[in-house]
Amino acid sequence: MALAPSADGVLTATGLSYLAHCPHAPLRFVRSGFAQPALGEAFLEVPVIEGLARRVYRGFAARLREGCPRVRGGRCQRGCPSACARRVYTIAAADDEAMPEALHAFLVGGFDHGREVRSLAARDPRIAQAEAFHTLAVNESEKARQFVRFSELSTGAFFALYTPKANVLPLVAGHFARRMEGERFLLADPKHRTAVLLSEGRLVCGPLSEDEVAELSRPHELSGVERSVRALWKRFYDALALPGRGKLERGYDLRANFMPKRIAEGLVELDPSVDDGWSEGAWAEAMEDGEAEAEGRARKPHARPVSREDATQNGAPGFAGSAVAGWLGGAGS
Amino acid sequence: MDTLAKLEILADAAKYDAACTSSGVERGPKKGAIGVASNAGCCHSFTADGRCVTLLKVLLSNACTHDCAYCVNRVSNPVPRATFEPAELAQLTIDFYKRNYIEGLFLSSGVLGSADATSERMIACLELLRGPYRFGGYVHAKVIPGTDPELVDRLGRLADRLSVNVELPSAESLERLCPEKHAEDVLAPMAQIHASMHSGRLLGTGAVSHGTSEGAGSVYSTVKPDARTAALPASGLVRKSSARRGGPRGEAFCPAGQSTQLIIGATPESDRDILSLSTSLYRRFGLKRVFFSAYMPIADDPRLPDPETPVPLRREHRLYQADWLMRFYGFEASELVAGDAPFLDLDVDPKLAWALTVPDRFPVEVNAASRETLLRVPGFGPTSVRKICRARRAHRLTFDDLDRLHISLKRAGFFITCSGARSPRFIASPEAIREKVVSDAASSAYNRARRENPRQLTLF
Numbered sequence: 001m002a003l004a005p006s007a008d009g010v011l012t013a014t015g016l017s018y019l020a021h022c023p024h025a026p027l028r029f030v031r032s033g034f035a036q037p038a039l040g041e042a043f044l045e046v047p048v049i050e051g052l053a054r055r056v057y058r059g060f061a062a063r064l065r066e067g068c069p070r071v072r073g074g075r076c077q078r079g080c081p082s083a084c085a086r087r088v089y090t091i092a093a094a095d096d097e098a099m100p101e102a103l104h105a106f107l108v109g110g111f112d113h114g115r116e117v118r119s120l121a122a123r124d125p126r127i128a129q130a131e132a133f134h135t136l137a138v139n140e141s142e143k144a145r146q147f148v149r150f151s152e153l154s155t156g157a158f159f160a161l162y163t164p165k166a167n168v169l170p171l172v173a174g175h176f177a178r179r180m181e182g183e184r185f186l187l188a189d190p191k192h193r194t195a196v197l198l199s200e201g202r203l204v205c206g207p208l209s210e211d212e213v214a215e216l217s218r219p220h221e222l223s224g225v226e227r228s229v230r231a232l233w234k235r236f237y238d239a240l241a242l243p244g245r246g247k248l249e250r251g252y253d254l255r256a257n258f259m260p261k262r263i264a265e266g267l268v269e270l271d272p273s274v275d276d277g278w279s280e281g282a283w284a285e286a287m288e289d290g291e292a293e294a295e296g297r298a299r300k301p302h303a304r305p306v307s308r309e310d311a312t313q314n315g316a317p318g319f320a321g322s323a324v325a326g327w328l329g330g331a332g333s
Numbered sequence: 334m335d336t337l338a339k340l341e342i343l344a345d346a347a348k349y350d351a352a353c354t355s356s357g358v359e360r361g362p363k364k365g366a367i368g369v370a371s372n373a374g375c376c377h378s379f380t381a382d383g384r385c386v387t388l389l390k391v392l393l394s395n396a397c398t399h400d401c402a403y404c405v406n407r408v409s410n411p412v413p414r415a416t417f418e419p420a421e422l423a424q425l426t427i428d429f430y431k432r433n434y435i436e437g438l439f440l441s442s443g444v445l446g447s448a449d450a451t452s453e454r455m456i457a458c459l460e461l462l463r464g465p466y467r468f469g470g471y472v473h474a475k476v477i478p479g480t481d482p483e484l485v486d487r488l489g490r491l492a493d494r495l496s497v498n499v500e501l502p503s504a505e506s507l508e509r510l511c512p513e514k515h516a517e518d519v520l521a522p523m524a525q526i527h528a529s530m531h532s533g534r535l536l537g538t539g540a541v542s543h544g545t546s547e548g549a550g551s552v553y554s555t556v557k558p559d560a561r562t563a564a565l566p567a568s569g570l571v572r573k574s575s576a577r578r579g580g581p582r583g584e585a586f587c588p589a590g591q592s593t594q595l596i597i598g599a600t601p602e603s604d605r606d607i608l609s610l611s612t613s614l615y616r617r618f619g620l621k622r623v624f625f626s627a628y629m630p631i632a633d634d635p636r637l638p639d640p641e642t643p644v645p646l647r648r649e650h651r652l653y654q655a656d657w658l659m660r661f662y663g664f665e666a667s668e669l670v671a672g673d674a675p676f677l678d679l680d681v682d683p684k685l686a687w688a689l690t691v692p693d694r695f696p697v698e699v700n701a702a703s704r705e706t707l708l709r710v711p712g713f714g715p716t717s718v719r720k721i722c723r724a725r726r727a728h729r730l731t732f733d734d735l736d737r738l739h740i741s742l743k744r745a746g747f748f749i750t751c752s753g754a755r756s757p758r759f760i761a762s763p764e765a766i767r768e769k770v771v772s773d774a775a776s777s778a779y780n781r782a783r784r785e786n787p788r789q790l791t792l793f
Contacts, residue, residue, distance in 0.1 A: 119727040121720075122734035132739075145375050150432045158431060176433075178369045181362035183431065229428045232340055236429075237378060237386065239344035244629050244644040245382035254383025258376070268434075269378055284335045 001027060002035040003046040003100060007092035010103045011053035011060075013046045018056075024108045029100035060107060061085035064115045084115055087134050090141075093166040094133035095192075102130040137171065140164045144172045147263050150185060152223040157199075158185040159220060162266070167192040170205050177203045188216045224290030230274045237269035334415055336425065342415040346395035346406050347441055350498075350594060351624035355387045355436035355471040357589030358493045368430055368437070368470030370493060370589075375436050388439035388473060389426055393417050393455055397443025401511040402634045403500075403599050406443045410632070416445070419458035423466050430470055437471030437493075438462065444513075448479040452488060459491040471589070476526070478518035485522050486586070489529060494589040494621070497522045499614070502607050506600035510636055523593070527618040529586045590621035597652060598645040599628035599637055603675035608655055608666035615660075625652045651677040658684055661715070662708050680771050685711040688748060689763040695748040696755070700729050712744030732756060744770065 001017070003009040010029060017027055028041070035043045064084040065071045076085070091103045105126035109117040121128040143164065150158040158180065162169070169189045173196040176187060180198060188195040193208040195216070208216070247253045256264075264270050356374030376385035394416035397406045405412065422438075429435045440458065445451045455474060462468045474492035476485055489495055497519055501507045504516040593614060595607060611623040627649035630640040655677060658664040662684070669683045670676070671690065678686040688695060688711045697706050699721055707718045717740045724730055724738060732751050735742060742749075746758030747766050760766050 116727060119723045119725075122724040122730060122738050123728065125737065128737055142375075146377055148433050152431070160433075175371075178362045179433075180367070180431065181369075182365060182367060225428070228337075229432065232337055232425065233429060233432070233434050235337055235341050236344045236389070236391075237380070239341050240348045240384075240386060240390070241381040242348055242384070242629065245384075245627075245646060247381070249644065249646065255379045255381055258379040258383065258385070267378065268432075 001029050001046050002032040002043040003029060004048050005031045005092075005099060006048070007057075007089050007103070008048045008050060008053040009046070010092060010100050010107070011056040011088070012049045013100075014104060014107050015049075015052040015056040016046060024104070027104070029104045031097055031100060034097055056107070057085065057088060060088065060110055063111055064117075066114050068115050084110075084118075087130075090137040090171065091130050091133045093137040093140070093168050093171060095166055096133065098126075098129060099133060102126050102133055106130040133166075137166045137168055140166045141168045141171045143263065144168055145175055147259070147267065148176070148187060149266065149268050150187075151220075152226045152229075154221040154223050156184070156223065158183060160185070160187050161216065162187060162189055163191045163262075164189060167194055169194045169196050172196075173203060173205045186216075188213075190217055224286065226290070227274075228286045228290060230268050234269050234271070234274040238275070336421055339415040339417055339421075340391065340425070342413050343391045343393075343395060343417060346412075346443070347390045347392045347439070349405060349626065349629070350390065350439075350441060350475075351384075351626040352473065352496055352592055352594060352622070353385055353387050353390055353439065354494075354592075354622065355473075357621055358471070360469060360588075363467075363469055366467035366469045367427065368468050370437070370469070370471045374471075377434055377436065387436050388471065389429055389435045389437070390439040391417070391422070391441075393422065393440060393442035393451070393458060394445050395443045396445060398446055399444050399511070399513045401500075401514065402632060402636050403510055403596060403628065405631050407632075417458070419454070419461045422458050423462040423468070426462060426470075427466055427468060430468070435470075437468075437473070439473040439475075440492075441475035442477065444477055448477040448518075449481050449484060451477050452480045452484040456484065456487050456491065459488070463491055473589075476522045478514055478522065480522060482522075482525050485525055486529065489526060489587040490585075492587060494592065495522075495526050495587050496592045496594070497526070498594045499610075500594065500596050501600055502595050502602040502610050503600070506602065510600070523591065523614075523618045523620075526587055526591045530590065530619065533586045533588075591618065592620055592622040592624060594624040594626055597625050597627050597649050598642075603670075604648070604652060604655070604677045605666070605670040605675040607652060608659070608670060611656060612659065612666045623656060625649050625656070647679050648677070651679060651683060655683045663705055664709075680774070681767060682711070684709070685744060685767075685770060689767055692763050696750045696759075697748065698750050698753070699735070700725050700752060710745050710748045712741060712746075712748075717741075717745075743773075 001013045003013045009032075013029055017024060030036075030043070032045060037043055061076070061084075065074070065076060068076075068084075070077055070080050076083075087106070088103065091106060092099060094102075096102075105124060106117060109120050109124065109127055113120065117127065118131065121131050141164075144162060148160050148162045150160045153159050167189070169187060169192070173187075176185065176196065177198050182201075184199045186195060186197045188208065190208075190213045193210075193213055194205070195208050195212075196203070196205045198204075247255075259267070259270075268274055354374055355370070356372060358370045359372045360370040362369050374387060376387045378386040380386060392406070394414075395406045395412070396414040396416060397404070398408055400407045400409050404410075422440075426435070426438045430437070440455055442451050442455055445454065459472060459474065462472070471494075472492045473494045473496065474488050476488060476495050476497045478497060480488075485495075499519055500514075501510060507514055507516055507519075595611070597607065607625070614620050614623055627645045628638065629644050630638055630642050633640050655664075655666075655669045658669065659666060664684075664687070668687055671687075677683055681689075688709070695710075697710060699707065702710075704718055704722055707713055707721060708715070713721075717738075720738045720740060721730065721735070724734060728734075729752050732742070732754065735751065742756055742758060746756035747760055749756060760769060
């Protein structure tokens with residue numbers, strides 16, 4: 001089956017194969033567009049059917065709940081550390097071409113063995129791979145929580161571009177929404193063409209079109225205080241380093257272990273240009289200008305919020321059609 | 334002096350404090366407020382020396398009137414002095430938080446005349462942050478020894494975590510190096526914080542500490558352990574996340590508990606003394622963490638080690654490993670520094686060092702051993718043990734299965750059997766195991782670089 005490389009795509013295909021009474025063993029799940037049939041094989045293109053995907057997910061979650069000692073009143077507990085059924089989404093965040101097949105094996109194993117599905121990892125390499133994809137997504141989610149760096153735009157909204165190794169922005173969207181309650185922000189992943197937008201308390205998460213990615217990747221007008229705050233952060237960060245414990249004394253670079261190069265390149269604190277030319281007077285002047293600008297902005301009405309309806313009306317397959325450009329540009333003018 | 338210059342001075346002055354965690358409390362968003370706190374915490378950056386940056390760690394002021402020999406902020410040290418205005422620091426915290434640079438504020442201070450006057454200023458800053466700025470993120474506040482109990486109480490209702498630094502591992506050392514500090518000034522606020530947290534628990538708010546039973550997951554596990562290594566405390570105080578929740582405006586006292594710091598290598602105390610002291614602190618005051626800070630020679634003082642003395646980084650590392658083993662793996666201090674050796678072995682990790690002293694307890698069979706026994710196998714951590722316990726429910730495990738589960742046998746291979754079979758790495762003699770581990774470590778990139786390049790000169 002050739003399908004969209006998403007949780008809903010695999011859930012839909014699994015549901016269809018079940019409804020068609022098709023045995024799972026001979027089936028092969030591949031990403032649509034990457035399908036290369038073997039001899040005697042034929043691919044069926046499977047569109048996402050949201051209702052069916054939801055139904056399969058609910059059935060899967062119910063099966064995993066059976067016999068679970070953590071379940072109370074037939075329901076999984078909020079914040080349960082195992083979060084068995086939600087693994088469907090973390091596994092699906094992996095970019096790997098083998099993801100649909102691994103997730104399919106995890107789903108089938110879950111329906112067959114209930115919550116013991118993970119115990120099969122030692123013998124079933126596809127379930128072991130699903131576990132590895134889950135671990136990758138969890139690690140990448142943590143890195144996103146750690147290393148996303150927002151910049152304040154001239155509109156007063158916050159903006160960040162971040163490129164993780166798996167499509168994890170939807171997994172961390174809630175975290176940033178809780179953290180930034182009452183603020184407006186746009187967090188975009190140009191590689192996976194996904195964006196998260198919080199505006200007036202409404203959180204929207206969806207795909208971006210190529211044009212939107214290009215629009216978001218160009219430089220944006222920053223607020224007056226942004227450069228000053230970055231300089232403060234860089235100065236603070238540099239002051240924290242302790243002598244006698246560095247790379248030379250340890251024999252290896254401990255920082256590089258925690259902040260790989262792909263991440264370090266986007267960090268304000270590691271950008272030497274951030275702290276350039278900040279004499280005492282220049283810094284104070286920039287802060288005063290920025291604060292005056294912020295006071296003026298506080299009287300301006302907020303830009304029109306982007307809703308889920310906007311996202312669907314204004315231009316599939318884009319995230320929100322012109323909404324992203326409007327959010328950046330409209331709010332900025 | 335502008336904020337940029339002040340920040341540079343006051344961050345530099347605060348960097349010797351090892352504590353920089355934002356864990357231990359769960360707090361959701363509130364309408365009109367900014368910031369949350371999460372149980373696991375979050376590291377937002379790492380310094381050049383590899384330490385995590387999770388909080389805006391600064392002093393409110395470094396204009397200290399004390400003259401502690403080991404401290405960079407001592408009154409006799411001619412360094413630039415600065416003091417933050419409360420509003421300045423509150424705004425800085427908010428600006429950094431919104432950009433996802435930090436999880437919150439770590440506020441400490443030099444002693445501005447008296448402990449009470451300093452604490453009043455710290456409270457003013459935190460009240461501003463929690464009040465008009467409506468900040469719901471994490472706050473760690475340092476309690477100045479000798480502070481009035483009422484002020485400690487106010488501080489504890491504004492901060493998520495409090496810490497009182499013991500600093501030196503014995504009362505004699507404290508008296509010798511810090512003439513203005515007394516052991517009872519340090520221990521009294523710790524006892525008060527512990528008592529207030531305890532009464533908070535009885536009322537259903539505040540931090541969840543441990544009971545009094547022995548073993549991992551109980552005595553030392555003020556933080557919820559990854560592995561359930563022992564029975565829950567006999568008192569029945571279960572670790573429920575709901576009991577940890579506390580609001581930022583005084584609903585709970587110090588919901589993330591308290592911690593302390595010990596300086597390693599400035600005074601002659603042994604590792605056994607240090608681990609015994611930390612055990613006692615965990616038990617008496619229900620501490621969440623005891624941090625160890627390797628002493629960095631910063632003063633030419635006859636009471637302190639020579640300024641050329643290398644920073645005891647590896648000793649600090651071994652102490653952290655031992656502390657972790659005591660809190661999460663069920664070890665006692667007496668097992669880790671046993672017999673006539675009062676210091677931890679610097680060449681091998683404390684768990685391996687322990688395993689080599691008890692060869693009769695190994696090998697263990699992975700298909701039959703209890704979770705607690707597996708956790709004592711060198712090279713196995715809670716994640717490996719969880720994977721083994723889960724997988725062996727489905728079938729008997731072989732070494733190939735462990736390989737598929739990505740469980741490293743580099744060390745564990747010496748100490749386990751799988752379905753009765755020995756690992757290909759098995760060596761019977763403890764001496765030979767130690768020799769092999771030390772030689773493997775010596776050939777690692779870490780030690781190779783240290784050996785080849787102990788103090789490489791740089792151009793210019």
